[in-house]
Amino acid sequence: MSHPTQNHDSEAVLKYLAAARKLKSQEDIAAILGVNARQVRRWEARESDPPPYLSYALQQILPLENNDPHAANNAPFTFIDLFAGIGGIRQAFDSIGGHCVFTSEWDTYAQKTYLYNFPNNHQLNGDITQIAASEIPDHDVLLGGFPCQPFSIAGVSKKNALGRAHGFNDETQGTLFFDICRIIDQKKPRAFLLENVKNLTSHDKGRTFDVIKRSLEELGYTMSYRVIDGAHFVPQHRERIIIVGFRNDLGIKFDLHQLELPEKGTRKLGEILHKTDGTEPFLPWDGDAYFDHKKKKTLDKYTLTDNLWAYLQNYAAKHKEKGNGFGFGLVTKDSVTRTLSARYYKDGSEILVSQGKTKNPRRLTPRECARLMGFPDSFKIPVSDTRAYKQFGNSVVVDVMSHVANAMLPYLALEKESARTRRSKIAA
Template identity: 90%
Template sequence: MSHTFHHHDSEAVLKYLAAARKLKSQEDIATILGVNARQVRRWEARESDPPPYLSYALQQILPLENNDPNAGKDAPFTFIDLFAGIGGIRQAFDSIGGHCVFTSEWDTYAQKTYLYNYPNNHQINGDITQIQAVDIPDHDVLLGGFPCQPFSIAGVSKKNALGRAHGFADETQGTLFFDICKIIDHKMPKAFLLENVKNLTSHDKGRTFDVIKRWLINLGYSISYRVIDGAHFVPQHRERIIIVGFRNDLKVDFDLHQLDLPAKGERKLGEILHKTDGTEPFLPWDGDAYFDHKKKKPLDKYTLTDNLWVYLQNYAAKHKEKGNGFGFGLVTNESVTRTLSARYYKDGSEILVSQGKSKNPRRLTPRECARLMGFPDTFKIPVSDTRAYKQFGNSVVVDVMSHVANAMLPHLTAETEITKARRSKIAA
C-alpha cells in the first residue's frame, strides 16, 4: 500500500518536472528548488524519488495547461476548498466522490502537508483576498473554515440592509467572510459549508452572527446551522459551528438539527493511542518518527521533563486556590479529551497522557493528534512536530464533516435547470 502512495506522489512530481524542463534548464530548476543540478538529474533519470511537496514549487514555474482538463469530469459534484488548512473538510467531500477544482490556503507549511496528501490538478492559491471571484472555476459546493476576525458592524440604514444593496458591504469589508460572499455572489454554487468556532454565535452579543446570517440569506440561500461536538465521533470535546446553505431555487429542505449523531463520549482515547502490545501498525511514511517499534512505545521525547511537569503542577495548584479552573488535563485510555489547540506544541498541558505513578505524563504524538482529529493513518505528516501540532490543532474533526457531507450528498447530485444548462454548455 505504501508503495502506491509513494509511487503516485513521485509520478505527479515527475510530470511537473518534465513540463518545467520544457521552459527551464536543470540548473534553473535546481536554483528554484534549492537543490543542486545533480539532484534534478537523478530525479529525471529516476535514480531517486523526488519528494512530493516539490509539486507546489514546480507548479509555480508552470502555466497550468499541462493539467488534464478531463480530470474529475465524471465526479458527481465539484467543490472549492477555501482556508483549506491541511484539508480536513476536503477529506470528507473527497470521500463522497466530490472533485476539488480550486484550493486556497496562505500558510506555506499547511500547503506542504496538503500537497503531500491530495492529488491536485491545480495549484494551491495563497491569499484569498488577492483572488478575483471571476478567476475561480465554476463549482457545486463552496467549503470554508474561515477565520473569525472581528467584524466592524457599521450603522447602516434599514433600507440598505433589507435589499441586496452593497451599501452594507462596510459591515464585513476587511473580513475574510466578505471574500467568501463575493465568490458566492459571483458563482452561485448549489451549496456551501462554512465552519467556525462555537462562540461565533455569541461574538459581539450575537450581532456578528446576525450579519453573517443576513448576508448569506440575502445572497439567495436557505441556511441551517448547528454547533456539533467532535465527541460524537472521536474521543475529544471540540465544539464547532457548521453553517450549511442551499441555493433557494433548489428548494432543498435541509436541517442540521435533524442529523442523527452517535452518542457523545462513546469513543475513548485508548482507541487512538499508540498500542504498546505489539499491534501498533508500522506506517512506512512515519517510520519510527513518533513510535519506537522495537521497544513498542512512543519516543521518550514526548514524555514531559521533570521541570515542565513540576511547573504545570504548581501552576494548576496556584489557580485552584484562586478558584480558577486552569490546569492541565491528565487523561487515560478511558478519557475523552479537552479540545486540542494550536498551542499544544508549547507544553501539551490540555491533553497529557498518564504513564502511571512512576513516570511523568506525555504529550500526544503528531500521529495520535491526527487520529484524534479523525484523519486516517494513510494521512502523511511531512512537517516538524511543532508545525504538525499547530496544523491539527487548527483543523476540523474529519468525521463530523463526513457526517454532514453524507447528508448533503443527495441534494448535491440532483439535476437542476442550472446544472443541465451548464452540462450542455460543456458538451457544446
C-alpha cells in the same frame, strides 16, 4: 432528510480498491493504508465494509485517474476548498466522490502538508483576497473554515436612515467572510458548508453572526446551522458550528438538527494511542519518528521533563487555591479529552497522557493528534512536531465533516448545472 447508506460508501471504496489491486499487491496496499494485509483481504472478500475515508488514499495509487482532465465532469459534484488548512473538510468531501477544482490556503506550512496529501491537478492558491471571483472555476459546493472577525457597523445605520441599501458588500468589506460572499455572488454554487468556533453566534455581541446570516440570505440561500461536538465521533470534546446552505431556487429543505449523531463519548482515547502490544502499524511515511517499533513504545521525547511537570502541577495547585479551574488535563486510555488547541506544542497541558505513578505523563505524538482529529493513518505529516501540533489544533474533526457531507450528498449528486443554467435559474 434522507441519508446515503454505508453500503453506498463502501461500494465506492471497493471500486478504487479493485483498480488499485491491478497495480499493487494486498501487502503494498495494506502498507499504504496503514492496515494489515488480512484486513484488505476481508474487504475484497466483502467480509467487512471498508471505511469511506479510504477513497482518497486509494485514488493516490491511481495517478492517471487522479489527474484525468475529465474528472470534474465524471464526478457527481465539484467543490472549492477555501481557508483549506491541511484539508480536513476536503478529506470528507473527497470521500463521497466530490472533485476539488480550486484550493486556497495562505499559510506556507499548511500548504506543504496539504500538497503532500492532496496532489492537486490545479494550482494551490494563496491569499484569497487577491483572487478575483471571476478567476475561480464554476463549482457545485463552496467549502470554508473561515476565520472569525468582527464586522464594522460604522456607516450602516446612516445608510439605513437615508434609505440606501448596503448589503454584504458594505457590511462585510475588509473581512475574510466578504471573500466568501463575493465568490458565492459571482458563482452561485448549489450549496455551501462553512465551519467556525462554537461561539460565533455570540461573537461581537451577536453582530457578527447577524451579518453572516443576513448576507447569505440576501445572496439567495437558505441556511441551517448547528453546533456539533467532535466527541460524537472521536475521543475529544470539540464543539464547532457548522453552517450549511442551499440555493433557494432548488427548493431543498435541509435541517442540520435532523441529522442523527452517534452517542457522545463512546469512543475512548485508547483507540487512538500508539499500541505497545506489538500491533502498532508501521507507517513508511512516519518510520520511527514518533514510535519505536523495536522497543514497542512512544519516543521518550514526548514525556514531560521533571521541571515542566513540576511547573504544571504547581500552576494548577495555585489556581485551585484561588478557586479557578485552570490546570492540566491528565487523561487515560478510557478518557475523552479536552479540545486540542493550536498551542498544544507549548506544554501539552490540555491533554497529558498518564504513564502511571512512576513516570511523568507525556504529550500526544503528532500521529496521535492526527487520529484524534479523525485523519486516517494514510495522512502524511511532512512538517516538524511544532508545526504539526499547530496544524491539527487548527483543523476540523474529519468524521464530523464526513457525517454532514454524507447527509448533503443526495442533494449534491443531482443533474449537472452549467454556469448559464445556474445563472438563469437565479434570474428567474
